[in-house]
Amino acid sequence: MLLALAMLLLLVVAYLGCFWLVNFTDRLIGPPR
């Protein structure tokens, strides 16, 4: 059960990383010119 929870958490964290990447990319590309 502990492993099942750990893997679930890993899955959620992996997607949270993608959300972070969206924000990071938004800052990287900067405002429209």
Place this chain on the structure above:
Amino acid sequence: MQGWLQIALVLLIVFLLSIPVGSYLAAIVMDRRTWLDPLFDPVDNALYALIGREAARRPMNWKAYTFHMLATNLCMAVLIYLIMVFQNHLPLNPLKLPGMEPMQAFNTAISFITNTDWQSYGGETTLSNFSQMAAITFPMFTSATTGFVVAMAFIRAFTVKDGGANLGNFYRDLIRFTTRVLLPLSFVLALFLIWQGAPQTLDAAVVAHPIQGGEQGISIGPVASFETIKHLGTNGGGFFNVNAAHPFENPTPLSNWLLMSLMALLPSALVVCFGHMIGNRRQGWVLYGVMGAMLLLILPVAIVAEQAGTPSLSQAGIEMAATGNQPGGNMEGKETRFGIAGSGLFGVITTTFTTGSVDSMHDSFTPMGAVPEFIGMMLQNVFGGKGVGFLAALVYGLIAVFIAGLMVGRTPEFLGKTIERPEIIMVSLALLIHPLVILAPSSWSMIAPYGMSALGNAAMHGYSEVLYAFASSAANNGSAFAGLNANTPWYNLALGFVILIGRYPPIIFMMAVAGSVAAKPTLATTIGTLKTDSLKFGAFWLGTILVVGALTFFPALVLGPIAEAFAMAHGRTY
């Protein structure tokens, strides 16, 4: 000769079908009326009411569109994971199968929600019917739709006049593509497969009484409905462990033809749809030509190599030339009812259109026969899957525009939008991520004991198995070379992350490009504009893909299948 005719016929039918289907897709995406609207409008309206009409109407810029796509995918991935881990507590589990092991479920949830369908499990011995339907067939619809709608949002960026504030509404796009394309086509084509002999039942198995005595359980299930969306949505995961080589998944040569056509239909139609959406069909045909040329370049390599067979087979006295009653060539790992042409074409289509379904064992292909399969997954844009493969082609297209612009001293432009530093940074990141997640972990696997211990073969062939696994995962293809035991903690976790990184970051970077170009004014075409809808630019686009692709992946191919081909010619096999 008969084999080549079969191949030509499949490709011709796909080409002819892609034109009206592409036009229909464009009508759906551009909100044009179609004759099917009276049928589907009530269904869509009911779904809009269910999720809230405002949610399905709100305009989304690139960031909002990507956020909602990711949030939806996250919710579905968690649901899939929970269903598989706790399937022993859920209904429709007549064989009383236990819950899936968590690391394997982690890998499988990511795999199916990203349209990859990599499987480190055997379907009939691992999953209940409920899991097959709710955790496997369901995401086959949503993952296919996700790729498609993201590509549509990207294309809209070149046509909108509002600065990119509205690239569409993710939920509306998701619902319309599912109800108007995938569901009706899957339903009708499932009936065709049932007619051909594929089972469609909630029973788990039938009991056979072999002549040597005893009993044998033969697995069945809702296979026909599974098979259609699996191929139409370029998903690829098998109901059974041997995938479309199983006679219940792919009963006849006619069903084999249908499955190949389904895999190729929507990715090729999407390119036609692109031409309609930007109001420049010629541009769509240039891209179609680039992708088609690559397919026609690599396909014969697989067929010729498989028909030529191997020195070992020749020495064993096996006839390599096809005759009236036997197909000749390398038939190891192939179904006799499909032969060389039906297996070779299926193998190339499944890897170039990034489906991942197999009707023969790719591990048993000759080394040179497998090279086109590697190329399909490494380039990822020989049509590619629905959406992400298209975006991969646009990555190379924008790089070609940039290089061509620099060569002739003009500001690079694509479809009236200038391509500048921010776009090129994003495009470069999208381009580099793919080789990074293939080459780095496959190299690591070849030096780590936990990577090497899972190999089924030694030397170059072992490396090919690992390289194929990571290329297949990164390209969201999902087919397996076999030989490799991927159900280990290392491969379940590493391939899971490679699948995820191969899917979302390139989408995010390309959506950022969409947001950036949508905010720019559309420039008028002048005599100084670099024409991207010309044959000349098409050739340059193709050259860019081949040169960049070769520089990136050729060394790895040399270490794997190409070296093995030379060794085999000298009598060494692994």
